Amino acid sequence: MNASPPATASVRHAPHTPAPSSVASAYLQIRKVTKTFGKFVALADVSLDIEPGEFICFLGPSGCGKTTLLRVIAGLEEQNTGQVIQNGVDVSRLPPSRRDFGIVFQSYALFPNLTAAQNIAYGLENEKMSRQQVQQRVQELLDLVGLPDAGPKFPAQLSGGQQQRIALARALALAPGLLLLDEPLSALDAKVRTNLRTEITALHRRIGVTTIMVTHDQEEALSMADRIVVMDQGRIVQIGTPLEIYRNPQTPFVANFVGVMNFLSGEIVAAGQRVQAAGFDLHLPHALNGAATGTPVQVAIRPEDVRLLGISNGTGDTRMARLCDVEFLGAFYRVRLELPSPTADTPPTRMLADVGAEAARVMPLVSGAEVAVQVPAELVQVFPEGGSA
Amino acid sequence: MSETSLTPPPAALSSEATAQLATQRVRQNITSEDWLARGLIALTGLWLIVTVALPLLQILWRSLTNSAGEFVGFENYITYFSTPALFNSFFNSLYIGLASMVISVVLGFGFAYAITRTAIAGKSIFMVIAMLPLYAPSLVHAIALIYLFGNQGLITKGFFGVLPGFDIGIYGPTGIIIGMVLFCFPQAVLILTVALSLADARLYEASTALRSSPFRTFTSVTLPSVRYGIISAAFVCFTLAFTDFGVPKVVGGSFNVLATDIYKQVIGQQNFVMGSTVSILLLLPTVLAFILDRIAQQRQVALLSARAVPLQPKPTRLLDLSMFIFCALICFMILATLGTAVLASTVNVWPYDMSLTMRHYDFSRVSGGGYPAYWNSVRMAFYTAIIGTVIVFISAYLVEKIKRLEWARSTIYFASMLPVALPGLVIGLAYIFFFNIPAFNFLGMRVPNPLNGLYGTMAILVIANIIHFYTVCFLTASTALKQMDAEFETVSASMGVPFYQTFWRVSVPVCLPAVLEIAMYFFVNAMVTVSAVIFLYPPALPLAAVAVVNMDDAGVTASAAAMSVLIMATSIGVRVLYGVATWSIRTRTQAWRKR
Numbered sequence: 001m002n003a004s005p006p007a008t009a010s011v012r013h014a015p016h017t018p019a020p021s022s023v024a025s026a027y028l029q030i031r032k033v034t035k036t037f038g039k040f041v042a043l044a045d046v047s048l049d050i051e052p053g054e055f056i057c058f059l060g061p062s063g064c065g066k067t068t069l070l071r072v073i074a075g076l077e078e079q080n081t082g083q084v085i086q087n088g089v090d091v092s093r094l095p096p097s098r099r100d101f102g103i104v105f106q107s108y109a110l111f112p113n114l115t116a117a118q119n120i121a122y123g124l125e126n127e128k129m130s131r132q133q134v135q136q137r138v139q140e141l142l143d144l145v146g147l148p149d150a151g152p153k154f155p156a157q158l159s160g161g162q163q164q165r166i167a168l169a170r171a172l173a174l175a176p177g178l179l180l181l182d183e184p185l186s187a188l189d190a191k192v193r194t195n196l197r198t199e200i201t202a203l204h205r206r207i208g209v210t211t212i213m214v215t216h217d218q219e220e221a222l223s224m225a226d227r228i229v230v231m232d233q234g235r236i237v238q239i240g241t242p243l244e245i246y247r248n249p250q251t252p253f254v255a256n257f258v259g260v261m262n263f264l265s266g267e268i269v270a271a272g273q274r275v276q277a278a279g280f281d282l283h284l285p286h287a288l289n290g291a292a293t294g295t296p297v298q299v300a301i302r303p304e305d306v307r308l309l310g311i312s313n314g315t316g317d318t319r320m321a322r323l324c325d326v327e328f329l330g331a332f333y334r335v336r337l338e339l340p341s342p343t344a345d346t347p348p349t350r351m352l353a354d355v356g357a358e359a360a361r362v363m364p365l366v367s368g369a370e371v372a373v374q375v376p377a378e379l380v381q382v383f384p385e386g387g388s389a
Numbered sequence: 390m391s392e393t394s395l396t397p398p399p400a401a402l403s404s405e406a407t408a409q410l411a412t413q414r415v416r417q418n419i420t421s422e423d424w425l426a427r428g429l430i431a432l433t434g435l436w437l438i439v440t441v442a443l444p445l446l447q448i449l450w451r452s453l454t455n456s457a458g459e460f461v462g463f464e465n466y467i468t469y470f471s472t473p474a475l476f477n478s479f480f481n482s483l484y485i486g487l488a489s490m491v492i493s494v495v496l497g498f499g500f501a502y503a504i505t506r507t508a509i510a511g512k513s514i515f516m517v518i519a520m521l522p523l524y525a526p527s528l529v530h531a532i533a534l535i536y537l538f539g540n541q542g543l544i545t546k547g548f549f550g551v552l553p554g555f556d557i558g559i560y561g562p563t564g565i566i567i568g569m570v571l572f573c574f575p576q577a578v579l580i581l582t583v584a585l586s587l588a589d590a591r592l593y594e595a596s597t598a599l600r601s602s603p604f605r606t607f608t609s610v611t612l613p614s615v616r617y618g619i620i621s622a623a624f625v626c627f628t629l630a631f632t633d634f635g636v637p638k639v640v641g642g643s644f645n646v647l648a649t650d651i652y653k654q655v656i657g658q659q660n661f662v663m664g665s666t667v668s669i670l671l672l673l674p675t676v677l678a679f680i681l682d683r684i685a686q687q688r689q690v691a692l693l694s695a696r697a698v699p700l701q702p703k704p705t706r707l708l709d710l711s712m713f714i715f716c717a718l719i720c721f722m723i724l725a726t727l728g729t730a731v732l733a734s735t736v737n738v739w740p741y742d743m744s745l746t747m748r749h750y751d752f753s754r755v756s757g758g759g760y761p762a763y764w765n766s767v768r769m770a771f772y773t774a775i776i777g778t779v780i781v782f783i784s785a786y787l788v789e790k791i792k793r794l795e796w797a798r799s800t801i802y803f804a805s806m807l808p809v810a811l812p813g814l815v816i817g818l819a820y821i822f823f824f825n826i827p828a829f830n831f832l833g834m835r836v837p838n839p840l841n842g843l844y845g846t847m848a849i850l851v852i853a854n855i856i857h858f859y860t861v862c863f864l865t866a867s868t869a870l871k872q873m874d875a876e877f878e879t880v881s882a883s884m885g886v887p888f889y890q891t892f893w894r895v896s897v898p899v900c901l902p903a904v905l906e907i908a909m910y911f912f913v914n915a916m917v918t919v920s921a922v923i924f925l926y927p928p929a930l931p932l933a934a935v936a937v938v939n940m941d942d943a944g945v946t947a948s949a950a951a952m953s954v955l956i957m958a959t960s961i962g963v964r965v966l967y968g969v970a971t972w973s974i975r976t977r978t979q980a981w982r983k984r
Contacts (some may be wrong), residue, residue, distance in 0.1 A: 114895070
């Protein structure tokens, strides 16, 4: 397949778009955008910069404002206040038809009475292009999405995954500067979804168009995005690479929304370096800023970072626990553990540990058994108390 | 989702943001395309103001004035209610409306139940026969009833003395109610078949699994799921029976109803003031029923989820047999009345000389207008179908798909629902008042009426028909448009394609079946209607359905029957032609529907 950007790129540009400003390097700048629906605040003072060619995912639970933000960027919703600056131009007051973007919806929104080729050519026909140029461009796009022969077929004759690829080709037909994907994979079967996931990322790498995808699926966001924008209740909670988001969540909300997290209540026992939580005594590798001794905290650790040992090694980060039950999840086992509470009036702490199939062969997992649990201090996150997640 | 105390409370805007909110709210620029959409919405609004709102206000105003045009408050209403001869009609109409409604809905429910929920044979034939009355003017049933049960009726005379004759007293309420039921029945069946066919088999399986009796299943699963359909059917039947003019005109005898009173006041006594007073009284119950129906329909939630399993009726011997007999009896009665009309139009002198003749189809020696009237009706129905469909579909598109001017669109939606509650006679009388005025007195200024020129033309007849049948068509269009993906317009905008191009290339082709259905509905109804046009047709433009009234009035009943048969044959013929034509068009242009 053709690896270079499509030959007839930039067939459409808004006539009023001046040359990109050299001051701002970001392709898309969102500045202090607020949007309310009646009393409901969908977006509260949101600011964000997106670099040219980036693949960004807006991730969050339903109602967090991610779709509203996408629609504001497209001009499908009018923000109450704030600016959207695309390629150096303030587009806040432009209607969608005057902005430069392609969009793909969860429902595909393919015109049912037009063939795949006619759907892709739909916007091209309004450009000053010869019939032959249009045909050539359509074929290019069909090749690009890996469906070279689908042109004469009607949407109803294509599978869901194929329809979504045609929708993608249609969105890219006018070589837009910005590609917007609104939960594009949510309506598809699990297998098709994973396939299309890799294909969209590959396609993005090939043509390099700045892309924003809205999703509520953390796995999708982790595997596809250059950067993830985690949103909650109309605000951006964290922006970072998938690894940063997963490894260093800034808040218990992010920690809990992306992946699975154990939270252990405790307190700081030596300012800046030692915490005790659920009976574990942990020497932190990095000093905590400005946290005084006695401050209550939440210690967070991923289940796959919890280690099960045959016998206790006697260090502070290891405790004995009861193995309550084992869930087989194919590649690994998820083990539910109960840590006896140090005092009689507090309930025992429960936590999860993931044991790889390999490790499980060495150490049999039996319900009711006593095991030693290690919480490696270098892998924990410490949050101030109050964000229970 | 969880609560996170590390982030500030989400609902609270910073004071800076609130200040901005008050000062510089972002508004998108208005493009030429937006102006076009706004212009079209304004035009639609203007159309409904001119054809619905202003004429209604005129009729309301007239009912509050005396014949000299001076304001007299409720004096006309006081006169009305203190004149027993007038005042009785109101209760007569209510009685006819309610009785016909109950009988039509009960029979319609039984019929629709047999069609959708039992395994009887011949369903499609039963359905075709049940729909036949839709293609005939309401008077046909009344004329046929007179041929059967009238003074010289076939049954009254005991089939020429073969059987002992008996007189059921057809002139009066009995005849009106029988005629009305025949007329309303297909409407009830149509609505209830749709309601009953939306059944989720899983609910019935659950009910059986819980060992409910068939009766309990019927009252706890079937009835609740169709209650909104029943309300709708009741509303439609009540409005039809309460306001119909044709049936009481023919078999009413001395039993007065509101519709015939309006006709007598306006045509007989030229008393337009009392005519409008009675019109408002005719209007009030239908508007009330309309409001009740709207409230009920708003409560309706989607009962049928996407995962519902369609119900496949299983054969049950006793039920199937009795339902088959029930349907056969109803179809026999429909065929008998319509057949009587056909037969009566083709015999010499009913019931004495039953030799066949076509002489009643030669209208040259009778009043009414004859074949020119017939062709006028065909032309009128054709214009109504074409113009009405264009107006209805475009306005439904604007209401459903244009995202701006929310208040204007919801007002247009309401105004488009209203005509269903307007009796044809009221529309006709209101149009006389509104279009006949040469100039309005507006704050002391004389403003000439720009629409005065339409009075007495084909145009006003077409407009009256479009408005009379507006709501059903608007709902059909808006349902079809709702089924299309809401993002089509968004996707088009993202490609810089204006909405009118998408309307033409996508919306119209995808909705083509609904568009043709609307055109068909307009044509058939314009062909058979009497009430909307009887006040409006000019002498130079006689109409077929009105000719039936006039010929029946003049005593040439056989010719009236003959004209009715022509109307029926035309409506059914056009319907069949339409079926054949759309079948071939559909196979060619709707290929995309097939998988």
